[in-house]
Amino acid sequence: MSWSLLSLPSSRFVVPRCLGSCSKVTSSFVKNSYFAGSYVKSSYVAAPLRRFAIMHKSPAALVERLPPKGLEIHAPRDPNTLANYNNFLTTHTTANLEIDFEKRRLLGNVVLLLKSITNGEADKVVLDTSFLDIKDVKVDGEKAKWALADRMEPYGSALSIQLGGGVEKDKQIAVDIALSTTDQCTALQWMTPAQTPNKKHPYMFSQCQAIHARSIFPCQDTPDVKSTVDFNIRSHLPVLASGLPTGTKDFRPGKDGAPSTLLYTFKQEIPIPSYLFAVASGDLASASIGPRSTVWTGPEELIGCKWELENDMEKFLEAAEKIVYEYAWTTYNVLVLPNSFPYGGMENPIYTFATPTIISGDKQNIDVIAHELAHSWSGNLVSNASWEHFWLNEGWTVYLERRIQAAVHGEEHRDFSAIIGWKALQDSVERFGEDHEFTKLIVDLKGKDPDDAFSSVPYEKGFNFLYYLEKLVGKGKWDKFIPHYFGKYKFKSLDSYDFKSTLLDFFASDSEASKKLNELDWDKWFYAPGYPPKPDFDDSLVKVCYELADKWQALAQGKSDAFKPAQSDIGPWTGNQCVVFLEKIQTWEQPLPVELVDLMGATYGFAASQNVELVSRYFIIGLKAKASSVYKPTSELLGRVGRMKFVRPLFRGLRDADRKLAEETFEKNKDFYHPICRQMVEKDLYGDK
Template identity: 30%
Template sequence: MILLVISSIICLQAYEIDVNTFSNYLDVHNRHLHLEWLLNMDKKYINATSVYTFQVVGPQINKISLDIYKLNIYSTYLTNGLLLPHTIDSPYADSDQGQRLNIQLDRTYYRGEYIELSIKYSIDSKSRSISFMTKEQTSTKTMPYLFSQCEDANCRALAPLQDTPAIKQTYTATIIFKDTEAADVFMSANESQDQFLILNKPQDEPNFNWKYKYFIQEVPIPSYLIAIVAGNIEKKKTSTGGRTYLISEPDKIVPYADELKDMEQFLLAIEDYIGPYTWGTYTLVIQPPSFPIGGMENPLLTFANPSIMTGKGTGLSVTIHEMAHSWFGNTITCVNWANMWINEGFTVFLERKASFTHYNSTDDIKLNAIIGNTSMYQDMLGYGLNSNFSSLHPDTTGLNPDDSFSEIPYEKGFQFLTYLEQIVGQDDFKQMLRAYLDQYKYQSIDQKEFQNFLLRYLQEQDVKDFSTKRYKILENWDKWVYNPGLPPVILDFSTNKLTEAQEYCDGYIRADGQQPTNWQDYDNFLQTQKLIFLEDLYKKAENNLLKLNVVDQIDKDLKLTQENDFELKFRWFRAILTAGDKNRLTQVAEFLGQIGRGKMVYPVYRALNQLDHEFAVQTFQTHEAFYHPIARNNIRNILGLRDSFIQ
């Protein structure tokens, strides 16, 4: 067992509590987790044992409480074999957050003592953190496929855990699998060089061999970053001499690797701004299309939706974003999901700094910020401008924190940091961020601690006009963090490229179903200009200004219904459905069965539901088995089918 001892242990009681965990994490911390899993991918089942090393941090304890979600718990026992009694309860009548596993200890343990115990359990298809796919759902159609998705609080469906970002632990894992069910298995950890093929074939099933792999994660990480992928997959280096790798199904790996040939350059661009990458290698997994999000920043094993692979490199901003999480989110982590912007806002800020270094396009960065602001505002309208979910500090007491997931922590957080940068100055702000990473490396913090550090740093560095800057920083801090709705200070991201895209949209509206003279300008637009054009088209549709004859002319000129770039395609479908177009419902339904990324399917389902509820429900029922459990749940909610949710 590998146990990394951290010299400085943070006092979590000084930070905000996590309302989304049932564990007694303020009294006892898990320092190391070992997983032993036997995969049965055909039967969608995992036979599991988890082994824990807990340390008492409160005065004393006589029980340990952990988070679980629909796990089958068989036994709990100390490593010396002594069985411990356990009970399961649900603190809330609505079990969407899961249940609490209470383990009664053999005696009272006191501050500083360690407790080693084990839990035998199993995972089945009811899990919302593990997606079991049949071989028919994969590209190669030769083996079943398995992948995890744990953020926000879904790792409790992977193992009994202190499922809170406040707790970081090292972990190891032994994964046993059939060679007929998976060509390989990878986790968010380093692979041991000792990997064995068990040659003894089972007498009742002689047509396969057992394989096993051993993984070691020596850096402490929160539970939501534990990740696994298994199936007909292979690993390939993306550049000679670089640190970056790609994993995908073998039929896709060559074109994917070609499109991702600049991954090492992305990493260098981020390092140029923020400092060295400390995780060793970087591996990106292009998942099957049912993966519910654009990307997930699991250390050493980032997951991404195939919608980022456009063949033109236009979707690779997701890659830069997930890389940037290696510094913000993975190295420094939010202490609870009310502080998610500590992960996401910082990452968007770093992503855009690195994108400028790599692409050297101020216009592109500004347009990205405008597009992000539009998405943020739409999410705010969805929650309500007065809802605390439209603030940077959502209250999810009694709720699954997934319910508050939106663009708001990303974009409002980015704008807040940009506002602070304008006060502090670009160079001083960059140096502050580097010092911030050094100070809180491998820790979890809240926004108040960041505020304290920022002010302390500026004072210690004797930054020019410190008193004035301190006043400006504190003047609007609480408004930025706690107030719902739009930011208290509106930032200017305007550019001539924005005006060009907006005027292009207006030109089609004025042409009233005819071809505008400048229609070919679209081919020379930046990718972000195309997105602005489609966002503007959606606004026109909302205001009843997008006529169906205009829709037909745009599609005739730009062929957007046949577009392969899903960032463009979902915006097109959302706009035309809002305009009342029923002529392309077949193509809309096909699109909704091709991709499971929430960012893309949720807006289209909302627009389709408004236009034709019965067709929207029929489309969902046709593709329901394709979607990840998280996406299925959210789409049911959009369609008003949430009461029928059974999992």
């Protein structure tokens, strides 16, 4: 790879994104610069004390050069933002927004406090926007000139705001933007009363990850920037937002038949990235599920949600605190959303947004909550600096989730969950192809939409890397590193090179661990596509699942007359053991014969199961076998569930079995799906158009 320095302003030097071998440079500059994953915000870099590496032709060839005196380095490291956050950083966001359910808009104004991190270098602020209607812009109370650039897919339109001159370092400016969202907003899902469970009131919720906050308000839409937030949200229905509630006030009677509204206020005093900006409004009720936890959902669903969740919330919290450190966000609450929510959960601070598919009536699926809770440390307090390093969010979160499971349920459950995760990793690698960019731990997302790279790879490959490191240095030593890491980067963002340098520094005084870590092939872990080395997981909980699958395979091949399937085969199993059994059958090269698909569904109750984790996997087996008995039920399920984990593979399976029905099902339900889900399913069915 070769690169050159182009069009450099005289007052700064832009350091390129560091590749694998750059992480081997050990000069003090690297430990305190972009390569280490943070801005050099302190005093000017003084030669010859600090050095930087310049890459020529290949990552292996490094040349050290001395920077000029007086040079400041502010290198952006997120390729998926148009904002000039190398000149200004958002320190506080105030969102004054009204929810207009009739027009399906948020309208109002947002005030960004921006701190200059260069000395008069930039005379404009550039922010991310996407499909926004910008009404007016003020800077420090005065009208400002602004321009909206042509849209650049997939990143939106850059909003440039003229400042009339440079801003001295550390000075703050207030940028006040009047705006309205539009019907092309990708972060908001609007639901009519008919689309909600009780069919009485409309509903709205946001989903900003990865780069969709810019479609709600102009911002520095990058996880490398964090700010505190004040939410002032007006609605005629109850509101939740990703901050602590501070009151409900300012009753405003409706006019001309419109409903009366209230102003709901929330304050987030811990700095958060834009993708954690969240708001929801609808017919909501709440119930306590622990000493510091509440569940929110529709009134009719409240009792079931409370029953499903109340026994485990505090256990999960206490287990996580023992692994990392004290929970920082005061309360941990769960909003169980309507069926169209596209993810298992979204780790919005204070209020996890959760899929209703976790409410299965058997308490078998609430490990999703352990995952989202773990995000309270990994992702929310300590964030990946860009989506190229997404594994730092999700790999760590899966690791902590499984440590929580081990603490609550027993150590064997951690490896059992990891085995299920390995199957999910296999599915993603097979779908992309083993040599695909998106199967790497660190991915190249320049010019790409981070949503296109979304898969189990950062989750499971990331977990396996951390699991490998735990085994490499020893669990006792590793457990001391965990709170150190999350303490060092608390309230900050980092990249993979920060992680590496922090790990090496922590174990530098331990000769045995240090030797192992320095001999590790870091470049292979970071940049090699495909599978990581498969650990030797404890398979004690999966053996019975595999043994039963083997019996079905022998039956399918006509090699067994003795096996007579009965419900007692799976009687004592957990839901996850049934998942492992079904996923084992999915791996067979030859599909299960149609008559055995039907026999399995009836005998084990999979065909009529209310647990979507089970019935969806059973339908995948049936679709692969071209069992017509599952076609209509699959189509019906796709009209009730919007979680992409289920929707996308089911649509792909239905597409291959009955394309006409798949397309009809999508056209019938596309308005039910979240915009993110709808876009991804369109690609699955029709390709990139």
